[in-house]
Amino acid sequence: MFNVIFFGPPAAGKGTQAKIIEQKYGLKQLSTGDMLRAQVAEGTELGKQAKAIMDSGKLVSDEIVIGMIADSMDKASKAKGFIFDGFPRTHAQAQALDNMLKERGQQINMVLELQVDDKALLARIEKRAKEEGRSDDTVDAMKVRLEQYRKYSADVLPYYQKQDIVFGIDGMRPVDEVTLQIEAILAEDITA
Ligand code: ADP
Helix, strand or coil, rough: CEEEEECCCCCHHHHHHHHHHHHCCCCCEEEHHHHHHHHHHCCCHHHHHHHHHHHHCCCCCCCHHHHHHHHHHHCCCCCCCEEEEEEEEHHHHHHHHHHHHCCCCCCCCEEEEEECCCHHHHHHHHHHHHHHCCCCCCCCHHHHHHHHHHHHHHHHHHHCCCCCCCEECCCCHHHHHHHHHHHHHHHHHCCC
16 A cells, blocks of 8 residues: 655646556545635535635645545445645644544555745746646645645644655646656655
8 A cells, every 4th residue: 555645835736747647556546625616616515614615725624635535445445555746734634534544554654745935926826826726726825835834734744844854846847847856756755
């Protein structure tokens, strides 16, 4: 089993890369953002609670996202491992994740940090807003999301840096070149 976290600011390309890597390596992408948007689209009670928070750019509660991740891990028992995308975003989420993996005799093998500068992120969000119309892809929400990112990355990255498993990826390169960087790092470790 191989478990990797894709870490990076909003619009860094985590989802794009996760979809490419999951197919090639038989890993299962677990995106808390996608799960929350699905709940909103279905109009569930959880979705109703989460929508306003997401639209403001703030973080939804640890309890909600940890619960969603736990459910999804239970359902995907056939995967060779997981790509965690957008999770964990707090220290509490990181600890909860470690505990859930430990119960399964697993661990986080690596954290890939996609690095993209703020100017490029804002340009990507503007483009995505036109293409996808996500309700949190507004200038105001984006400011909050970037601020949140700065805060939570300072909280979460050191947790994994202490374990020496964080690798930086230049996310400013074209999509296929980013994939190549990721694969080069995975190749050193993955034994699937
Ligand atoms: P992005 O990475 O582009 O900001 P996501 O799709 O990952 O977008 O997340 C969208 C929103 O969903 C976040 O701004 C936040 O409100 C909520 N969210 C997603 N993952 C988490 C998480 N792990 N903890 C708390 N809130 C989350």
